[in-house]
Amino acid sequence: MKRTIFHAEHDEFRSMVRDFIEKEVVPQREKWDELGRPDRDFFLRLGELGILGIQVPEQYGGAGEKSFAYSAIVFEEVARAGVSFGSYTVHCCLILPYLLEYATDEQKQRWLPKFASGELMTAIAMTEPGTGSDLANISTSATLSADGTHYVVNGAKTFITGGVTADLVLTVCRTAPFDPDNRRAGLSILCVPTDSPGFSVGRKLDKLGLHQQDTAELVFEDVAVPVENLLGTEGDAFGYLTHNLPQERLSIALNSVAQAEAAIAHATAYIKERSVFGKPVASFQNSKFVVAECVTDATAARVFVDHCLELLDRGELTVSDAAMAKLHCTEMAGRVIDKCLQLHGGYGYITEYPVARLYADTRVTRIYGGTSEVMKTIVAKSAGL
Incomplete structure (x- = not known):
């Protein structure tokens, strides 16, 4: 389905991120798996490319962009390539709003330039x-x-x-x-x-x-x-924590949809190449039906989160909106990725295949940022219950 939230400047940013991932991140995947995190130089490189500081105000060394769409692009490209940016999401999508909203001018001068450069994680x-x-x-x-x-x-x-x-x-x-x-x-x-x-x-x-x-x-x-x-x-921290919840939970929802879409791409490519009983797995009706179900689920979720992204940029995304997005998209991703793994058969359980890593990585999205059960409580309250 055609998306309408991105423009030429977003496409240029996406191309830069995709090229960077292919050349500098994919070759490091096994090394970073063993280390348990990216090298520290990786974050300096993200700072050099302007990725960490995309929403940091210009006076502190950032690009001053207001839209969260740039972060969404990073989520999509990272999932597409089956790699990780380590603690990027926490740094840019969770911490930055606190600093922009509640830090003093002196604190911003002290922290934000190095925040944007990757010197201060x-x-x-x-x-x-x-x-x-x-x-x-x-x-x-x-x-x-x-x-x-x-x-x-x-x-x-x-x-x-x-x-x-x-x-x-x-x-x-x-x-x-x-x-x-x-x-x-x-x-x-x-x-x-x-x-x-x-x-x-x-x-x-x-x-x-x-x-x-x-x-x-x-x-x-x-x-x-x-x-x-x-x-x-x-004494006011509890209110501060709830202030940033819509963006935090939308970040998780956006990541979940990107991961589901990546799983579908991997599964589709696999079943076209894999043969069973002398025929490609993709030729069987069950394979077609499963992919159709997954594409439909992921597309519906994509339309939902794209609209939520527009609401966030306008300052109109509510706590209950974000809770619905997180609940729906994380549960959807769990279902879709499980189906995509099943299409791989035994190979889907082998971690060298991206779908296996997606299966493991996505499970936590129904826990952190507020469990699915907490999201249901929030949504029920917004419905008057």
Whole structure:
């Protein structure tokens, strides 16, 4: 189906990204699988090409683009090639909105130029060993020093994407005692440099998929963080976290659709080449019907997320819209990729085939950014239930 959201400048950007991936990323795939993340020079290269700073304002060294469509193009090209940009999505699509919205002018001057160049990579630390979707239950503490110059942070975080790579971690912590009558109060965001004494990376977590995207446990033991690194107003973090949820969840939905489309392309190519009982697998009615189902599902989801992307660029994408997009697209991707794997037969279970990696990589999309069950609760509430 013809898409209408992209224009000439988007096509030029897509060509640049596709060429870069083919020449500089695909050859590194096996190496980065073993390392568990891209080389650090890779992010400097993304900065050099302008990919990291596409939405960073010009005064801080970026391109100043307002549209999220450029990130969507990256998602599509990465999925198409079966590669990974590591913690790119967290850095550009989750962290940047916080810095643009809540950082002071001084903080922007301090962080954004290196953010755009890849010299300063970021992560966000919310989840704790006992706290997942229930962010109001965060227990990592930050106590203001007697002289008021710094906070002392203590606690632990887990499932932190980019936690190994990051130079600066936006850490959600409790700056006021827990109030059972107002569980969302007292949370703040402190930007913690990872070279701070007392900060350490704990276990590097081995995951089912996403092997080129580092995920880690983080430990804070009496970490001194200057008050100048407080993001926004003390105690208002819960509201900040919900502010960026539509873009975060749409990012996951866009990635999911791109992964489903990639799986269809791989399956279609495979069944044309593979022969069974003397005939190409593609010649059997079942193969045609399965591909038809997958294409239809993915196309319907594509139309949905393209419209959501337009709404996001206009500032009109609601929390419930994004929840529906994430719910629908991640569940769709799971179904479609499973069918595409089945079309590969036994080879679909072998990780040298892209569809096997897609199968493993996509499973987590129904968990992170809010589980499918949480998305259903949000949608039901928007329906008046």
